[in-house]
Amino acid sequence: MLREDRSGSGLITQAECTTCLDGSGAADDGRGPVLWCLAHARATGHTGFRRTRTDFFRASCEAP
Template identity: 80%
Template sequence: MPPAGTYHGTARRPRLWALRPDRSGSGTVTEAECTTCLDGSGAADDGRGPAVWCLAHTQETGHTGFRRIRTDFFRASCD
């Protein structure tokens, strides 16, 4: 019987996985959500669009609280 950890006489090397930023798509995506009515700005590739939406939403509704949501992406790869 072969020793533990061997396969056909050779040691099996464990696969090492790592998480890295995924640069194949867009960068960070930003959106904003009103904390009063939960209406949202929609996603944008920059923070300017959601910020402008917040100001317009405040002017239209009087709501002043917002949640900024930033999403970035990463991918697992095997070394």
Template identity: 60%
Template sequence: MRFVHWSLSIDPDNGEPAYAAACVTCDDASGPSADKRAPELWCLRHAGRTGHTGFRATITSHFRATPLEGPRPP
């Protein structure tokens, strides 16, 4: 056994990030979208219809952990 350093990065093999928004007043939500403008537009329309002005934005992406190779101690 040996200690291994790891690196964490965005996983390019798991698709693009998904963007979503939810109203913090009524919990209505936009649903996920690959285009961040769709939830932004949903927020503006929801605000216009309801007068609700607070929203929670969520961006979902995937990470991949990869071991970093280096010299082994003697």
């Protein structure tokens, strides 16, 4: 059984430019990476980005 792990951080979001591979760094809110993409696009003219979202879970082999 897989269960969402709520004991630590929630969803982690980061973005990476697909042209130069510069990245936003990880953030526990989606706003930081979005603002980074907009600033990076304005500064460089790069328009392609990869967004990665990570969540956490725990596995158990025991019956509920």
